[in-house]
Amino acid sequence: MxxxxxxxxxxxxxxxxxxxxxxxxxxxxxxxxxxxxxxxxxxxxxxxxxxxxxxxxxxxxxxxxxxxxxxxxxxxxxxxxxxxxxxxxxxxxxxxxxxxxxxxxxxxxxxxxxxxxxxxxxxxxxxxxxxxxxxxxRDAEFFFGTVSDNALRTTKLLLTVLVLFFVSAGLFYSVEHRTNPGVATFGDAFYYTVVTLSTVGFGDITPATAAGRWVTVATILAGIIVIPWQAGKIVREWAHREKVNVTCPSCGLSHHDRDASHCKSCGHVIYQEFDSRG
Structure with missing residues (x-):
């Protein structure tokens, strides 16, 4: 053998x-x-x-x-x-x-x-x-090709919102549908999640169990923390999109203006090729 x-x-x-x-x-x-x-x-x-x-x-x-x-x-x-x-x-x-x-x-x-x-x-x-x-x-390479870093971050933000809605609605449904007459389907739980996270709060569906209330608290906290964190990454990248990723050899500061000849932090000379035609 x-x-x-x-x-x-x-x-x-x-x-x-x-x-x-x-x-x-x-x-x-x-x-x-x-x-x-x-x-x-x-x-x-x-x-x-x-x-x-x-x-x-x-x-x-x-x-x-x-x-x-x-x-x-x-x-x-x-x-x-x-x-x-x-x-x-x-x-x-x-x-x-x-x-x-x-x-x-x-x-x-x-x-x-x-x-x-x-x-x-x-x-x-x-x-x-x-x-x-x-x-x-996990990376910018997909089966249909490679996307830009900004597109990848935007995709992650949209995915974060959808995942937060779906996971929260699924967990809320699992703990509420047996005892809560207002949560008969996943659609009811999804509606409740969207209304809750958007702070509208119509009050037509409310948690009937302690587990449902804790799921709601966790959902709100996740929405407050995770979504702004992901959005902040995109805003920071957009704010620096006109910068050139050159690192100062003296102090290590990176991302300088396109027409910079000196580091804004330490004044060290950093050569950057700049086209005066704009």
Whole structure:
């Protein structure tokens, strides 16, 4: 019986890691597009299941959810297999989100029916899968090409707002829909989240549980902290878009005016080529 050599195993892991991170080759692009589409579908199935649907449609959605969860489980295992440092990869924030988003579905599939019924409400945690979209914005290179730094920051800001809305609405729905008559669907929870974060506060939907109130508090705090932080990065970049990224050799100050000949901080001469034609 032959066994795989350490070298061949390392080569296989390098290939797996390459294609899970690659944005340029046809296979790498196909994997990117497929995972992006499955993420969107996984979240869409969760939203659809919160509405009253015919039994046949509901069963189809559950089967689809299970199939997608198994694909994500395979991806999760492959990411751990291909990682250079498996412990670091396991504790990576994106990887933990990947696991947490599919565990409730896998638990429902694996556990006996009476137990599965009791833990089924945890399937609402699938909505945290939207956090997975941040993995696609780690760098400026996408399957369709490379975007500018400003475009990437703007994308992250928009994604932050959408993620905050969806995760907050999903968590609020999961803790409120069993006891709160005003939260029958994900749409109700999403409406409440938008109204709350926009400080309109109509008062037609209010938390009925302690968990719902804590989710609301966490949502407001996250909105106050995270969104201005992301927006501040964009404003700072726009404010410096007319600057030249030249570092003073004397004091280390960077980003000088285009026509600067001396450092504004220490007065050291910094040569910059400047076109007098403007």
């Amino acid at each position: 032959t066994t795989a050599s350490p070298r061949s195993d390392r080569d296989a892991r390098d290939v797996v890691r390459f294609y899970l991170l690659d944005h340029r080759t046809p296979l790498g692009k196909a994997i990117d597009v497929a995972l992006l589409g499955l993420n969107l579908l996984f979240v869409a199935v969760f939203v659809a299941e919160t509405y009253s649907l015919p039994a046949r449609v509901d069963a189809t959605l559950r089967d689809l959810e299970a199939a997608i969860a198994l694909v994500f489980l395979a991806e999760y295992v492959l990411r751990l297999y291909g990682a250079r440092n498996r412990v670091a990869e396991f504790f990576n924030g994106y990887t933990l989100v990947d696991l947490l988003s599919i565990l409730p579905t896998l638990a429902v599939l694996a556990l006996p029916v009476p137990v599965a019924v009791n833990v089924g409400f945890l399937r609402a945690l699938r909505v945290i899968r939207v956090l997975r979209f941040y993995r696609f914005t």
